[in-house]
Amino acid sequence: MSALLVFALAAGGTYLIRISMVVSGVGERLDSTWTARLSLIAPTMLSAIVASSLFLDRTDLILPAAADVVAVIAAALAVRRSGSLAVAFVVGFPVYWSLGLVL
Amino acid sequence: MTAVSVVDRRVGAAGQAVRDVAPLALPIAPFAMAVGAATAAADISLVAGWLGAAILLAGSAQLVLTETLVSGGGLFAAAGAAILVNARFAMYSAGFAHWFAEVPRWKRLLLAIPLVDQQFLLLQRTFTADHDVSWRVRYYVTASAVLVGAYLSFFPVGYLVGNILPSGVGLEMAGPLAFAGMLGSAVRRRADAVAAIGGAIVVVLASPVLAGLALPVAAVVGVAVGARLIGEEG
Numbered sequence: 001m002s003a004l005l006v007f008a009l010a011a012g013g014t015y016l017i018r019i020s021m022v023v024s025g026v027g028e029r030l031d032s033t034w035t036a037r038l039s040l041i042a043p044t045m046l047s048a049i050v051a052s053s054l055f056l057d058r059t060d061l062i063l064p065a066a067a068d069v070v071a072v073i074a075a076a077l078a079v080r081r082s083g084s085l086a087v088a089f090v091v092g093f094p095v096y097w098s099l100g101l102v103l
Numbered sequence: 104m105t106a107v108s109v110v111d112r113r114v115g116a117a118g119q120a121v122r123d124v125a126p127l128a129l130p131i132a133p134f135a136m137a138v139g140a141a142t143a144a145a146d147i148s149l150v151a152g153w154l155g156a157a158i159l160l161a162g163s164a165q166l167v168l169t170e171t172l173v174s175g176g177g178l179f180a181a182a183g184a185a186i187l188v189n190a191r192f193a194m195y196s197a198g199f200a201h202w203f204a205e206v207p208r209w210k211r212l213l214l215a216i217p218l219v220d221q222q223f224l225l226l227q228r229t230f231t232a233d234h235d236v237s238w239r240v241r242y243y244v245t246a247s248a249v250l251v252g253a254y255l256s257f258f259p260v261g262y263l264v265g266n267i268l269p270s271g272v273g274l275e276m277a278g279p280l281a282f283a284g285m286l287g288s289a290v291r292r293r294a295d296a297v298a299a300i301g302g303a304i305v306v307v308l309a310s311p312v313l314a315g316l317a318l319p320v321a322a323v324v325g326v327a328v329g330a331r332l333i334g335e336e337g
């Protein structure tokens with residue numbers, strides 16, 4: 001029950017964030033300068049998420065395993081080269097598994 | 104516009120959404136399994152975990168929430184940590200509100216429910232001025248259904264089998280690999296690369312001090328740095 005309550009609280013807060021720019025009306029008034037900046041959100045957020053998963057244990061800085069770093073870089077480069085997101089796993093996991101055996 | 108062309112346009116939006124979202128939905132399977140496995144490891148029941156996944160619709164936040172609970176954080180600490188991780192959705196919300204400005208507000212409030220990283224990336228890549236609002240809504244709803252369906256289908260699988268898989272499988276790598284793949288696809292210009300590097304550096308350096316707030320702060324700094332480059336390049 002308490003777990004569901006935590007999820008409900010988190011979901012409620014998250015929903016308010018999701019609708020924040022709809023309710024405030026800010027999103028509808030964005031000019032071309034701001035819409036150009038919107039295109040930078042995805043790369044910024046994605047790299048921040050990847051960096052936190054590699055270099056942070058919650059809020060503590062950690063030295064990541066070499067296999068993790070190489071697999072992540074290989075996945076990003078493979079997708080960039082192929083244009084297919086599915087390739088991230090096709091390349092990333094084998095790299096991770098093989099380096100895990102070697103290192 | 105004839106009735107036939109309206110039907111074609113609608114089928115086109117749904118069909119294109121399925122085609123575009125498939126490569127994004129595939130990586131969701133191991134990621135959802137990783138979240139399911141973490142939920143099981145936190146001794147949260149399958150029903151509560153699955154319902155939580157369905158209402159939260161944010162895998163990384165659910166991971167943080169369960170980790171906080173496991174490490175002894177209280178109810179509000181766990182919910183607060185998850186909300187902070189999702190603070191980045193405010194920026195996605197700006198894009199969402201812009202793309203769906205012509206949709207009635209009550210409908211937008213419903214449509215915003217499944218707004219996640221993958222959706223934002225997809226819409227940013229797809230929507231142009233040529234797409235009218237009904238096409239956009241149909242595309243978005245279809246893509247959402249596929250993404251949410253994949254996430255909620257594989258979550259119980261991870262919950263049930265995730266913790267009996269050998270540790271070498273590296274289910275926990277599913278998230279980083281999926282996001283790295285999306286990053287590889289999102290970086291197209293020098294400004295994107297600079298914004299990405301800026302965001303990564305800030306989140307790593309700021310997390311020990313700002314904790315969950317580091318992610319939204321990194322987003323603001325990364326976008327600001329990249330935007331300067333866009334300005335310089337015209």
